[in-house]
Amino acid sequence: MLNTNCYKHTPIIQQYLSIKKLYPNMFLFFQIGDFYELFYEDAKIAASILKIVLTKKGFSAKKIIPMAGFPCQKINYYCKKLLKLGKSIVICDQIDNKLFNNGLILRKIVQVITPGTVVNEELLNGKKDNLLVSIFEKNNSFGYAVLNLCLGKLEILEFNNINDLMSEIEKNNPEEILLPENFAYLFLFNKRTGIQKRSILNFNLTRSYHVLISHFLSDEKQRNKLKTKKLGVRAAGSILRYIKYIKKNIPSHIQYLKIKNKNTYIYMNFSTRKNLEINENTNVSNKNSSLLSIINKTSTLMGSRLLKRWVFSPICNVNEIVNRQNSVTILLKNHQKITSILERFHDLERIITRLSLNQAIPKDLINLRNLLSLLPKLKTTLSKILEKNLIRLNHGIHLCKSLNTLLHNAIQLIPSYCINYGNVIATGFSKKLDRWREIANDSLNYLKKIELKQKKKIGANSLKIGFNKIIGYYLQVNKKDSHLIPNNYFRKQTLKHTERYMIPEIENYQEKILYAKTIAVNIEKEIYLNILHKITPFLKKLKTTSYSIAELDVLNNFAKIAINLNYVCPTLTKKYGINIINGRHPIVELARNKSFIPNSTYLSSKKRMSIITGPNMGGKSTYMRQIAIIVILSYIGSYVPATKVSIGPIDKIFTRIGAHDDLYSGKSTFMIEMLETAHILNHATSNSLVLIDELGRGTSPRDGLSLAWSCAKSLVKDIKCMTLFSTHYSELSELEKKYKSIKNIYFDSLLKNNKIFFNYVLKKGFTEKSHGLSVALLSGFPKKVVLNAKKKLKQIYKEKNLPIINAIKLINKINFNKIKPLKSLKILNFLKKILIN
Numbered sequence: 149m150l151n152t153n154c155y156k157h158t159p160i161i162q163q164y165l166s167i168k169k170l171y172p173n174m175f176l177f178f179q180i181g182d183f184y185e186l187f188y189e190d191a192k193i194a195a196s197i198l199k200i201v202l203t204k205k206g207f208s209a210k211k212i213i214p215m216a217g218f219p220c221q222k223i224n225y226y227c228k229k230l231l232k233l234g235k236s237i238v239i240c241d242q243i244d245n246k247l248f249n250n251g252l253i254l255r256k257i258v259q260v261i262t263p264g265t266v267v268n269e270e271l272l273n274g275k276k277d278n279l280l281v282s283i284f285e286k287n288n289s290f291g292y293a294v295l296n297l298c299l300g301k302l303e304i305l306e307f308n309n310i311n312d313l314m315s316e317i318e319k320n321n322p323e324e325i326l327l328p329e330n331f332a333y334l335f336l337f338n339k340r341t342g343i344q345k346r347s348i349l350n351f352n353l354t355r356s357y358h359v360l361i362s363h364f365l366s367d368e369k370q371r372n373k374l375k376t377k378k379l380g381v382r383a384a385g386s387i388l389r390y391i392k393y394i395k396k397n398i399p400s401h402i403q404y405l406k407i408k409n410k411n412t413y414i415y416m417n418f419s420t421r422k423n424l425e426i427n428e429n430t431n432v433s434n435k436n437s438s439l440l441s442i443i444n445k446t447s448t449l450m451g452s453r454l455l456k457r458w459v460f461s462p463i464c465n466v467n468e469i470v471n472r473q474n475s476v477t478i479l480l481k482n483h484q485k486i487t488s489i490l491e492r493f494h495d496l497e498r499i500i501t502r503l504s505l506n507q508a509i510p511k512d513l514i515n516l517r518n519l520l521s522l523l524p525k526l527k528t529t530l531s532k533i534l535e536k537n538l539i540r541l542n543h544g545i546h547l548c549k550s551l552n553t554l555l556h557n558a559i560q561l562i563p564s565y566c567i568n569y570g571n572v573i574a575t576g577f578s579k580k581l582d583r584w585r586e587i588a589n590d591s592l593n594y595l596k597k598i599e600l601k602q603k604k605k606i607g608a609n610s611l612k613i614g615f616n617k618i619i620g621y622y623l624q625v626n627k628k629d630s631h632l633i634p635n636n637y638f639r640k641q642t643l644k645h646t647e648r649y650m651i652p653e654i655e656n657y658q659e660k661i662l663y664a665k666t667i668a669v670n671i672e673k674e675i676y677l678n679i680l681h682k683i684t685p686f687l688k689k690l691k692t693t694s695y696s697i698a699e700l701d702v703l704n705n706f707a708k709i710a711i712n713l714n715y716v717c718p719t720l721t722k723k724y725g726i727n728i729i730n731g732r733h734p735i736v737e738l739a740r741n742k743s744f745i746p747n748s749t750y751l752s753s754k755k756r757m758s759i760i761t762g763p764n765m766g767g768k769s770t771y772m773r774q775i776a777i778i779v780i781l782s783y784i785g786s787y788v789p790a791t792k793v794s795i796g797p798i799d800k801i802f803t804r805i806g807a808h809d810d811l812y813s814g815k816s817t818f819m820i821e822m823l824e825t826a827h828i829l830n831h832a833t834s835n836s837l838v839l840i841d842e843l844g845r846g847t848s849p850r851d852g853l854s855l856a857w858s859c860a861k862s863l864v865k866d867i868k869c870m871t872l873f874s875t876h877y878s879e880l881s882e883l884e885k886k887y888k889s890i891k892n893i894y895f896d897s898l899l900k901n902n903k904i905f906f907n908y909v910l911k912k913g914f915t916e917k918s919h920g921l922s923v924a925l926l927s928g929f930p931k932k933v934v935l936n937a938k939k940k941l942k943q944i945y946k947e948k949n950l951p952i953i954n955a956i957k958l959i960n961k962i963n964f965n966k967i968k969p970l971k972s973l974k975i976l977n978f979l980k981k982i983l984i985n
């Protein structure tokens with residue numbers, strides 16, 4: 149907290165403090181001349197995290213104030229650094245060098261940037277949605293709202309357990325999260341950046357409801373629906389209030405309010421997405437080979453972001469999927485033409501956001517103009533494709549011809565970066581502007597003439613005219629020519645090699661030039677704002693255009709990968725089960741470079757569970773993962789890596805794969821394994837797909853086997869879901885005899901001269917052989933260690949089989965002919981007992 153009351157501040161610090169108090173928890177970048185300065189705690193923290201120099205200034209009568217700063221042109225660099233750390237920034241600029249009575253320059257907040265609400269192109273990651281989330285909790289139920297400011301979309305969801313909430317957060321990976329200050333689960337967010345603790349008043353139900361209704365003007369049906377989502381409404385309301393705090397009003401382009409129903413998407417939690425390597429490969433050395441990196445060959449950033457949304461939330465609506473598939477099938481023949489056009493498209497989605505927020509820079513208008521010029525070609529190409537879904541998308545693309553003409557006429561071919569620098573509006577668009585520009589240019593020519601005249605007069609070849617913000621126009625000469633300078637030259641600045649002078653002729657004239665230039669820039673600003681205003685009525689059409697382009701791009705992308713990677717169109721049926729012929733794992737397949745061995749899958753209401761055995765490294769995990777990936781791809785409308793696929797309804801996908809601990813939250817590997825398995829057992833339904841890889845390996849073999857056994861039994865008998873259960877416990881193969889809906893399958897391998905060969909071929913039945921020692925040898929284990937392990941293995945076998953060996957010895961000793969039948973039966977029963985134990 150600032151304790152600043154005890155002494156008298158200079159006017160500039162008073163001005164700083166009056167602005168700082170509006171956003172006390174954000175970094176204030178306060179423009180002083182060509183620098184942005186930070187003061188007090190901001191300066192201290194910024195100096196350490198931004199690695200800028202911390203100085204002290206005597207801005208106050210009694211006390212020295214910590215200060216740190218950087219040149220104005222580096223603002224994006226430092227904003228990016230702070231945003232990455234989850235910090236928010238207030239930018240306060242000097243306005244037009246206007247002076248107050250006290251001699252202070254007028255300063256105003258020009259932008260408040262927070263991690264979840266940033267829209268500036270330079271500060272955004274084009275490949276990822278930038279999201280702001282808010283959470284409200286009551287009695288362990290949660291309201292969840294997520295705002296995609298760039299899309300103008302606010303979604304509401306509710307959860308009745310913390311796991312599902314955390315999973316959704318991991319899925320969205322928002323840049324900023326609003327939490328009530330008394331939030332019970334705050335500790336779970338310790339590791340995250342961008343957490344904003346907000347007063348509980350911001351989550352007030354009545355106020356939240358009203359702010360939503362008044363902004364979205366919802367219809368009766370939606371109002372009634374909102375009334376049933378009280379927790380979600382509180383979260384969503386708090387988001388709109390936050391936006392109002394930051395942007396001063398709620399931007400009109402936030403038009404889309406959706407109350408999401410969890411049942412419309414296939415449920416996957418964070419560990420499932422992680423285990424399936426959807427977004428990020430768990431193999432640290434090869435982070436780029438994730439499912440998304442393989443199937444994302446989109447041409448636009450809008451398409452790339454939409455694809456990610458689709459992959460993270462496969463839909464259950466089969467009709468919509470079939471629509472997508474139909475488009476992909478047609479695009480197989482047309483994808484190259486479409487790609488060649490889409491490749492040249494800019495990120496319309498984000499241009500629209502900046503336009504809606506009045507933050508569009510000249511470059512945005514140029515990019516919009518280029519994109520609009522490409523639309524007729526795209527529309528013509530699409531109009532030749534007679535497919536229902538693509539016709540719908542083509543209808544959504546609007547040419548906005550008059551807007552295109554306006555932009556062509558109004559904006560220069562290569563405008564300057566910022567409207568404040570002028571040179572944005574095209575010549576001929578405004579007579580008034582052209583006149584003032586002429587005056588400024590004429591004056592510049594006049595100055596050039598002065599330069600030539602003076603050069604000739606004093607004979608200094610190095611003499612030239614220059615300009616900077618501090619001294620204005622000047623004549624500059626190299627130091628070696630300074631002896632030629634006459635008395636009527638006033639020295640203004642001395643640099644290492646040059647001297648800068650002023651002469652009365654320039655002094656008198658420069659005011660006129662600066663005046664003409666300022667007027668021209670002001671006229672440009674006025675015209676620019678007017679153009680932005682004229683674009684507003686087109687925003688709705690531009691929005692549907694951008695969505696249609698993004699969707700077309702994703703469908704076209706599916707066609708591209710289907711051809712390039714040899715994928716087929718899956719059939720989605722109402723019939724229960726998963727039927728995959730010659731399925732492949734899309735990531736491993738590419739890594740193995742054509743040596744991948746395909747395998748088939750048959751899961752049905754009669755055979756719901758496959759228990760998979762086989763050697764270490766035999767291909768069990770790969771096989772299980774490929775099934776889930778094929779399901780996901782099928783349910784987003786993509787073609788899939790197989791020769792034939794048909795899949796019935798799926799509501800959730802669960803995976804329990806791999807071993808990792810979570811030291812931070814104090815959970816051991818085994819605890820995590822149990823938590824994840826418990827989650828599956830508590831939430832899977834008969835329509836769920838469950839992958840379980842080597843359950844129970846984190847504890848003693850007996851405990852592990854018992855747990856694996858009972859879980860498998862519960863999945864097949866109680867939950868009746870589709871399960872792939874890989875294990876090294878050969879005892880589990882017994883389950884096949886007990887339950888008709890289980891079948892054993894195993895991966896074959898060959899041991900030759902102590903060397904193991906994997907053939908990755910799946911067969912019916914089971915194997916006891918894990919060949920763990922051979923794999924250890926393969927991995928580079930010291931031979932001696934492996935030999936010792938072998939010895940130990942033999943000994944273990946011997947000890948385990950000792951009762952059997954003893955029993956055989958006993959049988960050999962007994963002469964059954966000499967024993968009475970009753971007694972011999974007793975002996976047989978005794979032997980049986982030994983053997984069974």
Ligand SMILES: Nc1ncnc2c1ncn2[C@@H]1O[C@H](COP(=O)(O)OP(=O)(O)OP(=O)(O)O)[C@@H](O)[C@H]1O
Nearest residue numbers: 736743744745763764765766767768769770771908
């Ligand atoms: N069908 C296949 N065709 C070709 N190579 C494969 C195939 N399946 C797996 N592999 C290769 O074998 C490696 C090991 O596979 P995977 O991890 O699936 O074995 P695993 O049986 O689960 O092993 P473990 O029991 O030790 O966990 C993979 O990384 C991949 O390189």
